[in-house]
Structure formats: structure tokens, C-alpha cells
Amino acid sequence: MNPKQADKLATGVLYTVAGIIIVILASLLGFILFQGLPHVSWHFLTSPASTFEAGGGIGIQLFNSFYLLLLAMVISVPIAIGAGIYLAEYAKKNWITDLIRTSIEILSSLPSVVVGLFGFLVFVLQFKMGFSILSGALALTVFNLPLLTRNVEDSLRQIHFTQREAGLALGLSRWETVVHVVIPEALPGIITGMILGAGRVFGEAAALIYTAGQSAPALDFTNWNPLNIASPLNIFRPAETLAVHIWKINSEGIQPDAAAVSAGASAVLILAVLLFNLVARYAGNRLYKKMTAS
Amino acid sequence: MDPIREAMLKRSRSAKLERRGRLISLFCIGLIVVIVAGIFYFVASKGLATFFSDGVNLWDFLTHSVWSPGVKDAHGSPQVGALPMIVGSFGVTFLSAIIATPFAVGAAVFMTEISPKVGRKILQPVIELLVGIPSVVYGFIGLSVVVPFIRSIFGGTGFGILAGTFVLFVMILPTVTSMAVDALRAVPSHYRSASLALGATRWQTTWRVVLRAATPGILTGIVFGMARAFGEALAVQMVIGNAALLPNNLVSPASTLTSVLTSGIGNTVMGSLENNALWSLALLLLLMSLFFNIMIRWIGKKGELK
Amino acid sequence: MDNYSLDDIFIRDFDRKTQEIAVETEDLRVFYGDNEAIHGVSLPFERYKITSLIGASGSGKSTFLRSINRMNDNIDGTRVTGKIMYRDVDINSDNVDIYEMRKHIGMVFQRPNPFAKSIYDNITFAPKRFGEHDKQKLDEMVETSLKQAALWDQVKDDLHQSGLSLSGGQAQRLCIARAIAMQPDILLLDEPASALDPISTSTVEETLMTLKDQYTIIIVTHNMQQAARISDYTAFFYSGKALEYDETRKIFTRPKIKATEDYVSGHFG
The missing domain is CATH 1.20.5 (Single alpha-helices involved in coiled-coils or other helix-helix interfaces)
Known part of the structure; x- marks a missing residue:
């Protein structure tokens, strides 16, 4: 085979490889959506799950997923911004900064099941929070922090140093300059990262099965007293999420329609994650345009 | 004043x-x-x-293949041999990495060298979407498509290392691909033009010059993918069969560190040997994750020296 | 380039009874790590005058300027020794509040750096942070400072357009307006016109000429004609030292030091 033929062959092989990857994604999405979407109805999205018979929905799990996501973001975003500011603005080049960066790298590469086990040990048992939304939100915070922090740091570094000098030269502190000048300018990047992080959190299950628990007690959606155990807002109740539900019914479920419920739930989960991705792009672009517009 | x-x-x-x-x-x-x-x-x-x-011997823990922490053997010491899980974890990790690597590198070469336009417009979003799909969805698809498929070809239950490998292959493919793309894009374009100017074909240039220059970055991507495969819990747990036995072949039910952890930790009493033994598996998982981290750093340093 | 002696120095004397000194450095040294970039510079700057700092790139003039309001403090591994006397206080000491000090010693940078905010907010942002919330006062402040910076007529109809939408010259004048809205004593300018076209440059120069009634101005420039046009005094920097400091007229017509003579006549730099 001469080099020309080899070149043609290689090109052909590479086209095939690219094609296979596209086919894999298309069949994954196709399978989930074709299997799942017919099962998705208003009833499915709003009614509670059933343990033994067919016809259960995912209403409580869906609510739990969003509520947990919200709480996890409320806890992790401020910490990530603070930590990102430290890394981008205050960290000096020394061994302490190296140690911090190494810690963040290790945390970001930890398997999420380890994060879940840590949450189980510390939040559920040590702090006696039990299987609860709060334990779950804290575990998701641990899971989410390294990526969010890195995203904040990167977004802040994108803003030119002269912006900080401008603030400093007016007698403002570095902190005021960062909070009131640099962060607003870095916002498109920060928001994009947060939404992508939210998508990741939304689909996470391994960190939750031993923290937020695997049961979804019935909720009374007319009771908005956060201290009542039946209230959706109660943060001390166990809360199975959508992702955990899919795992649960597939590994030990006894519902006759387990496959259909999982397909429906998977379709909802994937659509939600797709939505997060699209919103992240759109919001990022939109904000960026708004910031730089005249 | x-x-x-x-x-x-x-x-x-x-x-x-x-x-x-x-x-x-x-x-x-x-x-x-x-x-x-x-x-x-x-x-x-x-x-x-x-x-x-609990006095378990570390060496026995790593090399014995009987995992029944509640039962004592003839010498009165508990039977906590983690070898089946260790074999299972490494098995699915290496196999999935071996399958994913040519696909990932091929796709990356396609995206950077052959058709950057199709790469950016189609493959890039495809890969980003694949990254975003939650692992339980991969597990569910594995359970409802891959396992029955394997069952129909090889017989048996269909659960096992092969099913785990397939699921993990798809899961780590986007990770490895996007890092390989970054590595290839970082190769200065004058490397390519110099080689092409010497009369080399595009493939010769890619194979002998570009891929060689990008090797450290691609290796980093592969190790990242392996770290992800090694630590993945639920998707693997759903398809591997969860039998803490040394696998006879790729299609017999097996287990990984993560699968035993997820199914076992809730069914044992805190502080008991059964429970502690599971935490030892978690520690092993943690140390492996650290090891992958160190490897990535090491490759990075080696790459810089060149 | 020739090597000139660093001991051959002429620094003019000021008559301290009639000439008020706004700020003065005494044996100022700047270190980047172990490397000494500025070797003991002692210069007094007269109030309500424009003083130019000239010299080849790398001569240390910008580093020196940035030390006066301690902007070099923000760079990792930088150390500044010696005194900077301002209102009878050594502002290069730890007991001086650098933020308060910078309100009175403002700075305009080489590249225009307006905030990604409206023109109005660019000017009022810092005063608001310092507690000025009276709408009428803020409005007046915007108008006065924009007029002083010769930008008012061009932007008065749309003060809420983004500061980033201005042309280079306009943006730089916005930065000058932002600095003088703080009503500083001293205005430090680090090659403010180097990124601008000739027409914008001459507008900025005119602006500076009108500002010196109220502000002490120290300006770094690599443009000798500019120094000659606008400044009262000129200091020539070479290799981290001020070799000659005199009235601008004398520097450009009868320099006392060989290095200065070669530089102003275009032999190097």
C-alpha cells in the first residue's frame, strides 16, 4: 500500500469512527425518548410513585430533584465565589496555594460514591441529620464545589488586570473592585458554569443514595410550613430524587411497569439536562452581548 | 491639622x-x-x-478471593478477600479504556485534522451531550439493551464485566475525546505545515508528527477516563451482576469495588466487621483516585520536559 | 547604545519658600524579587505644575511613577524602600492607609480602562462607594469632571451609554474624568496618549494643560515633543535612575548630562 492509499484508507476509517459516535448518541437519545416519552403524561409527572402496582408517577421525585438542586446551589454558589475570588485575586505563588490547588483537583476527581459515603458518615450519622434533603444538599455541595470554584476562578481571570488597577487607583479596595467591577463583568462565564454545574447535580445519584435517602414519603403540597414533616419544604425529610428513583426501581424495583417508569423518568431527566445545557449557552451568550453592548 | x-x-x-x-x-x-x-x-x-x-491481614485482604465478612474460615479469621472486586474494577476500567482509546483518538483526529467544520458543528455538541447524560441513564440503557443483547449472544444472564465495559466505554468516550481534541489543537500548526511541505501525506503527518507531539495530552485524557471508569458506581452496579466472585469469564456475574459499596453499605451495621470491610473498599477506591491523580501530574510533568 | 555613568547626575534645587512641593521621593528603590529596578531616586514635584518623566523603555520611569501611589504593591514579589513625602507624611509606610491615600493621588493608565458600566456610572461609581449618594451632587460631579476632561460635549446626550462604546481617545478622557471626579491633589499619568491617534493625543494634551491650575500632574511619556509641549519640569530616567531633572526648557535646549543630550537629540531610545 502506498502512502496515498494509506491516507485514503485512514480518512475513511476516521469518517467511520466519527459516524459511529454520532450513531451511538443518536441511538441513545432515540431509545430513551421513544421508550420514555409515550409514558410521560401530566399524570406521570405529578402523581406519587407506587411500590407494587403499575401506574406510579414521579411527581415527588421530580419535586425533590429540583428542591435539592436549589438548596445545593444556594449553599455551594457563595462558597465557590468566595473560594474562586481567593484563587484568582489573593492567592500568592507559594506552597499553601499549591496545597489548595491540589486539594481541589483531588476533590474534583473523587468518585461521587466516595463523596456520598463521606456525606453518609459525616452529615447523616455524625451530625445526626439522618437521610434528609439537608444531608443530600451538603453532599451535592461537596460534589459540586471544585468545578464551580474552578469556573469562578477562570471567569475572573478572563477579566483584564487593568480593570482592577482602575478600581484600586480610585482608592477602592481589591475586594470592592472585584465584587462591584470584576464579578459583574465575569458574570456570563460564571452563570454558564453554574448552570452546567446544575445539570450535573440534577443527574447525580451516587452521592445521594446514602445521604438524601432512597425513599420518598408522601408530601402534602398544601402544607408550606417548613417544619412540618409532610411539607415539601421540610429539609429534614428523606427525599429520593429522580436519578435515584431510576436506579432504585432498576436494581430492586418490583413494579410490573418498572421498565416503562424508568424510561419515562430517564426521558424527563435527559430533557432536563438538555435544557440546562441549552439555557447555559443561551444565557451566557445573551449576558455577554448585554455586557459588551453599547 | x-x-x-x-x-x-x-x-x-x-x-x-x-x-x-x-x-x-x-x-x-x-x-x-x-x-x-x-x-x-x-x-x-x-x-x-x-x-x-478486626485484625484482618492486609495481604489477605488484597489477594484472597472469598468475600463473606460475616463468616470465619477454618482458622477463625474473617473472610474478607477483596480480590474479586479488585479484579472486577480493574477489568472494566482497562477494557473500557482499551476500547475507548482508538475511538476517542480517531474522533479527535477527525475533529482537528480531517474536518474541523463538521467537528465543531456536529461532533462537538454530540460529545458535550454525551458528557451531560446522567450515569443512571447509562445504567438503565445498559440494563435494558446491552444486557439482553449479551444474553442473546453468549447465553447466561448477560450481566458481567462485558456489559460493564460497554456501558463504561460510552461513558468515558466523551471525556477522553475532548481531552484528546485539546491535546491535538495545542500542537503548533507549523509542525503540520513543515511535514506537509516535505511531501508527507495528511495521514503520515498526523500519524508521525501530530499524534506524537500530542501524546502526553492524549495519555492524560485516557487516565482521566480510567479514573472516571474506576469510580463510576451506579451505572456499573446496574449491569455487572453483583456477585462477589472471581469472574470466570467476561459474561459471568461479577462485582466492582463501587458496586459492592453501593449495594452493601446500607445493609450492614455501623462498626461491625462487615461494615468496616466495606469502608476498606472505599479507602481503596480513594487511594486509586489519588493514584490516577498523581499519574496525571506525572504525565503532565513529563510532557513539559519534552 | 553607549554606557553612561550613573554617578553623573543633575537634580535641580527648588526654593522651598516660594515653591510648594506637592510630593517628594527620598532615596526610592524598587525591587522585583532580588533585582533592584529603581536605584535610589529622590525627586521633589512642585504643586500645580506638570512634570514629565522621560527615558527609553525599561529606564524605570513607569515603575517609579507607579510607586508614588503604591500601585506596585499589587504585584507579587515587589518591594519599595525609601520615603515618599506627601503632606508631611511618609506614605510609603505601613501606618498610612493606601486606599485613603489613593483618593488624593489618582492615576490614569497607558491603556484606557473604563469599567463595563455606563459613562455616568464610571464616574460616580467610586464616589458612591465612598458614601456620596446625593443625586444632584453626583450629577454636578459628572458634568464638571467631563467638562474638565473635554468630553462633556460629545457624550452629554447619552450619559448612559456604556463606557466601552467610546473611541480610544474618548475612553482615555473618560478615565481622566473618572480620576478627577475624586478631586485628587496629584494626578499620575502613565503614557496616557501612547495608545491614541494624533488628534486624540492633542485633545488629551490640551485637557492636561487646563487641569494644571487645580492639580499637580506627573506624566510619563516616551514622546519627547509631548514632554516639551506640556510640561514645566522634566526628569530624564536612565537605567533605573533619574540622571537629570530640570525645567523642561533647559532639558531640551541645554542639557547638562551627556546621556540626556544624546536621548533628547534622538541618539538612542
Whole structure:
């Protein structure tokens, strides 16, 4: 085979490889959506799950997923911004900064099941929070922090140093300059990262099965007293999420329609994650345009 | 007295804000470091108890293949041989990495060298979407498509290392691909033009020049993918069969460190040997994750030296 | 380039009874790590005058300027020794509040750096942070400072357009307006016109000429004609030292030091 033929062959092989990857994604999405979407109805999205018979929905799990996501973001975003500011603005080049960066790298590469086990040990048992939304939100915070922090740091570094000098030269502190000048300018990047992080959190299950628990007690959606155990807002109740539900019914479920419920739930989960991705792009672009517009 | 001089010798509001802000940010970063230290401390203290309080021999733990922590053997020592899980974890990790690598590198070469336009417009979003799909969805598809497929070809249950490998292959493919793309894009374009100018074909250039220059970056991507495969819990647990036995072949039910952990930790009593033994598996998982991290750094350093 | 002696120095004397000194450095040295970039510069700057700092790139003039309001403090590994006397206080000491000090010693940078905020907010942002919330006062402040910076007529109809939408010259004048809205004593300018076209440059120069009634101005420039046009005094920097400091007229017509003579006549730099 001469080099020309080899070149043609290689090109052909590479086209095939690219094609296979596209086919894999298309069949994954196709399978989930074709299997799942017919099962998705208003009833499915709003009614509670059933343990033994067919016809259960995912209403409580869906609510739990969003509520947990919200709480996890409320806890992790401020910490990530603070930590990102430290890394981008205050960290000096020394061994302490190296140690911090190494810690963040290790945390970001930890398997999420380890994060879940840590949450189980510390939040559920040590702090006696039990299987609860709060334990779950804290575990998701641990899971989410390294990526969010890195995203904040990167977004802040994108803003030119002269912006900080401008603030400093007016007698403002570095902190005021960062909070009131640099962060607003870095916002498109920060928001994009947060939404992508939210998508990741939304689909996470391994960190939750031993923290937020695997049961979804019935909720009374007319009771908005956060201290009542039946209230959706109660943060001390166990809360199975959508992702955990899919795992649960597939590994030990006894519902006759387990496959259909999982397909429906998977379709909802994937659509939600797709939505997060699209919103992240759109919001990022939109904000960026708004910031730089005249 | 000069009021400006007076003001300069006092501590301004900005100075106070600066001090407070610096403390806040230091607190946030400190919290992360404390969490990481906490994870190591708690998992290690639990995981080492098997060896220090329950008297299990570390070597036996790593090399024995009978995992039934509740049962004592003829010599009266508990049977906590983690070899089946270790074999299972490494098995699915290596196999999936071996299958994913040519696909990932091929796709990356396609995206950077052959057709950057199709790459950016179609493959890039496809890969980003694949990254975003939650692992339980991969597990569910594995369970409802891959396992029956394997069952129909090889017989048996269909659960096993092969099913785990397939699922993990798809899961780590986007990770490895996007890092390989970054590595290839980082190769200076004059490498390519120099080689092409010497009369080399595009493929010769790619194979002998571009891929060689990008090797450290591609290796980093593969190790990242392996780390992800090794730590993946639920998707694997759903398709591997969860039998803590040394696998006879790729299609017999097996288990991984993560699968035994997820199914076992809730069914054992805290502080018991059965429970401690599971924490030892978690510790092993943690150490492996650390090992992958060190490898990535090591490759990075080697790559810089070139 | 020739090597000139660093001991051959002429620094003019000021008559301190009639000439008020706004700020003065005494044996100022700047270190980047172990490397000494500025070797003991002692210069007094007269109030309500424009003083130019000239010299080849790398001569240390910008580093020196940035030390006066301690902007070099923000660069990792930088150390500044010596005194900077301002209102009878050494502002290069730890007991001086640098933020308060910078309100009175403002700075305009080489590249225009307006905030990504409206023109109005660019000017009022810092005053608001310092507690000025009276709408009428803020409006007046915007108008006065924009007029002083010769930008008012061009932007008065749309003060809420983004500062980033201005042309280079306009953006730089916005930065000058932002600095003078703080009503500083001293205005430090680090090659403020180097990124601008000739027409914008001459507008900025005119602006500076009108500002010196109220502000002490120290300006770094690599443009000798500019120094000659606008400044009262000129200091020539070479290799981290001020070799000659005199009235501008004398520097450009009868320099006393060989290095200065070669530089102003275009032999190097």
C-alpha cells in the first residue's frame, strides 16, 4: 500500500469512527425518548410513585430533584465565589496555594460514591441529620464545589488586570473592585458554569443514595410550613430524587411497569439536562452581548 | 491639622472591607481544604479499622478471593478477600479504556485534522451531550439493551464485566475525546505545515508528527477516563451482576469495588466487621483516585520536559 | 547604545519658600524579587505644575511613577524602600492607609480602562462607594469632571451609554474624568496618549494643560515633543535612575548630562 492509499484508507476509517459516535448518541437519545416519552403524561409527572402496582408517577421525585438542586446551589454558589475570588485575586505563588490547588483537583476527581459515603458518615450519622434533603444538599455541595470554584476562578481571570488597577487607583479596595467591577463583568462565564454545574447535580445519584435517602414519603403540597414533616419544604425529610428513583426501581424495583417508569423518568431527566445545557449557552451568550453592548 | 493627613493615618472603610473580604474568601477556600482533609480522615479511619481493630491481614485482604465478612474460615479469621472486586474494577476500567482509546483518538483526529467544520458543528455538541447524560441513564440503557443483547449472544444472564465495559466505554468516550481534541489543537500548526511541505501525506503527518507531539495530552485524557471508569458506581452496579466472585469469564456475574459499596453499605451495621470491610473498599477506591491523580501530574510533568 | 555613568547626575534645587512641593521621593528603590529596578531616586514635584518623566523603555520611569501611589504593591514579589513625602507624611509606610491615600493621588493608565458600566456610572461609581449618594451632587460631579476632561460635549446626550462604546481617545478622557471626579491633589499619568491617534493625543494634551491650575500632574511619556509641549519640569530616567531633572526648557535646549543630550537629540531610545 502506498502512502496515498494509506491516507485514503485512514480518512475513511476516521469518517467511520466519527459516524459511529454520532450513531451511538443518536441511538441513545432515540431509545430513551421513544421508550420514555409515550409514558410521560401530566399524570406521570405529578402523581406519587407506587411500590407494587403499575401506574406510579414521579411527581415527588421530580419535586425533590429540583428542591435539592436549589438548596445545593444556594449553599455551594457563595462558597465557590468566595473560594474562586481567593484563587484568582489573593492567592500568592507559594506552597499553601499549591496545597489548595491540589486539594481541589483531588476533590474534583473523587468518585461521587466516595463523596456520598463521606456525606453518609459525616452529615447523616455524625451530625445526626439522618437521610434528609439537608444531608443530600451538603453532599451535592461537596460534589459540586471544585468545578464551580474552578469556573469562578477562570471567569475572573478572563477579566483584564487593568480593570482592577482602575478600581484600586480610585482608592477602592481589591475586594470592592472585584465584587462591584470584576464579578459583574465575569458574570456570563460564571452563570454558564453554574448552570452546567446544575445539570450535573440534577443527574447525580451516587452521592445521594446514602445521604438524601432512597425513599420518598408522601408530601402534602398544601402544607408550606417548613417544619412540618409532610411539607415539601421540610429539609429534614428523606427525599429520593429522580436519578435515584431510576436506579432504585432498576436494581430492586418490583413494579410490573418498572421498565416503562424508568424510561419515562430517564426521558424527563435527559430533557432536563438538555435544557440546562441549552439555557447555559443561551444565557451566557445573551449576558455577554448585554455586557459588551453599547 | 490637615484633614487629609488625618484621614490617611486612620484605617479607612475600604481597608476594613478589604480585610473582611480577604477573610471571607480565605474561609471559603479553607472550607474546601478542610472537606478534602475530612474525607481522607473519615474514610481512612473507618477503612483502616478492618486491619487494626478486626485484625484482618492486609495481604489477605488484597489477594484472597472469598468475600463473606460475616463468616470465619477454618482458622477463625474473617473472610474478607477483596480480590474479586479488585479484579472486577480493574477489568472494566482497562477494557473500557482499551476500547475507548482508538475511538476517542480517531474522533479527535477527525475533529482537528480531517474536518474541523463538521467537528465543531456536529461532533462537538454530540460529545458535550454525551458528557451531560446522567450515569443512571447509562445504567438503565445498559440494563435494558446491552444486557439482553449479551444474553442473546453468549447465553447466561448477560450481566458481567462485558456489559460493564460497554456501558463504561460510552461513558468515558466523551471525556477522553475532548481531552484528546485539546491535546491535538495545542500542537503548533507549523509542525503540520513543515511535514506537509516535505511531501508527507495528511495521514503520515498526523500519524508521525501530530499524534506524537500530542501524546502526553492524549495519555492524560485516557487516565482521566480510567479514573472516571474506576469510580463510576451506579451505572456499573446496574449491569455487572453483583456477585462477589472471581469472574470466570467476561459474561459471568461479577462485582466492582463501587458496586459492592453501593449495594452493601446500607445493609450492614455501623462498626461491625462487615461494615468496616466495606469502608476498606472505599479507602481503596480513594487511594486509586489519588493514584490516577498523581499519574496525571506525572504525565503532565513529563510532557513539559519534552 | 553607549554606557553612561550613573554617578553623573543633575537634580535641580527648588526654593522651598516660594515653591510648594506637592510630593517628594527620598532615596526610592524598587525591587522585583532580588533585582533592584529603581536605584535610589529622590525627586521633589512642585504643586500645580506638570512634570514629565522621560527615558527609553525599561529606564524605570513607569515603575517609579507607579510607586508614588503604591500601585506596585499589587504585584507579587515587589518591594519599595525609601520615603515618599506627601503632606508631611511618609506614605510609603505601613501606618498610612493606601486606599485613603489613593483618593488624593489618582492615576490614569497607558491603556484606557473604563469599567463595563455606563459613562455616568464610571464616574460616580467610586464616589458612591465612598458614601456620596446625593443625586444632584453626583450629577454636578459628572458634568464638571467631563467638562474638565473635554468630553462633556460629545457624550452629554447619552450619559448612559456604556463606557466601552467610546473611541480610544474618548475612553482615555473618560478615565481622566473618572480620576478627577475624586478631586485628587496629584494626578499620575502613565503614557496616557501612547495608545491614541494624533488628534486624540492633542485633545488629551490640551485637557492636561487646563487641569494644571487645580492639580499637580506627573506624566510619563516616551514622546519627547509631548514632554516639551506640556510640561514645566522634566526628569530624564536612565537605567533605573533619574540622571537629570530640570525645567523642561533647559532639558531640551541645554542639557547638562551627556546621556540626556544624546536621548533628547534622538541618539538612542
